[in-house]
Amino acid sequence: EPEVTQTPSHQVTQMGQEVILRCVPISNHLYFYWYRQILGQKVEFLVSFYNNEISEKSEIFDDQFSVERPDGSNFTLKIRSTKLEDSAMYFCASSEAGGLGEQYFGPGTRLTVT
Amino acid sequence: GENVGLHLPTLSVQEGDNSIINCAYSNSASDYFIWYKQESGKGPQFIIDIRSNMDKRQGQRVTVLLNKTVKHLSLQIAATQPGDSAVYFCAESRGSGGSNYKLTFGKGTLLTVNP
Numbered sequence: 001e002p003e004v005t006q007t008p009s010h011q012v013t014q015m016g017q018e019v020i021l022r023c024v025p026i027s028n029h030l031y032f033y034w035y036r037q038i039l040g041q042k043v044e045f046l047v048s049f050y051n052n053e054i055s056e057k058s059e060i061f062d063d064q065f066s067v068e069r070p071d072g073s074n075f076t077l078k079i080r081s082t083k084l085e086d087s088a089m090y091f092c093a094s095s096e097a098g099g100l101g102e103q104y105f106g107p108g109t110r111l112t113v114t
Numbered sequence: 115g116e117n118v119g120l121h122l123p124t125l126s127v128q129e130g131d132n133s134i135i136n137c138a139y140s141n142s143a144s145d146y147f148i149w150y151k152q153e154s155g156k157g158p159q160f161i162i163d164i165r166s167n168m169d170k171r172q173g174q175r176v177t178v179l180l181n182k183t184v185k186h187l188s189l190q191i192a193a194t195q196p197g198d199s200a201v202y203f204c205a206e207s208r209g210s211g212g213s214n215y216k217l218t219f220g221k222g223t224l225l226t227v228n229p
Contacts, residue, residue, distance in 0.1 A: 045216035056216055091157050105157035
């Protein structure tokens, strides 16, 4: 069964450093998302992406965040200058159809900012 | 902040019993609802969904009920098994015109199944 994959599984970085989280969505999916989950809290939407542009972003997704689809398979989330409060699990998701359709989640990347 | 240290609602059941997990949503414009299961250290896993033009949908061992009047969603799991132990999240979305809309998640319920 096809699945969303994410690398690395765990990333430790120092405050102020740049990190890039990588995702490979399901191959025939066209809609991509990033969510995050701070430990013990609910999953929060960050950004959605379709046709090489951002469709919607939350207030969390400020100028320090960016997304990119550099080739036909990868979807990345970059945080330019990490802060302690960026520590969380970051989940990538993809869906075949936009709007009302199942989003498939990856296993997540645990980002720890020290 | 107000969200620090959120205490998850918990439900503890015996193996073989039926489980009912409840969720209240806030956006009356939401027209698509999903239940996800999240096991420790893993990403959310789709269980079942329902659109706002329905009030009940059944899957394998699971049933979702939607009450739009009171903005309430429930997940029923029949014959609960130890493998069902996880955190269950409801999520809502609204969509039209083919745009990809974000999922807004509830805070989750921890289900523990005792053998």
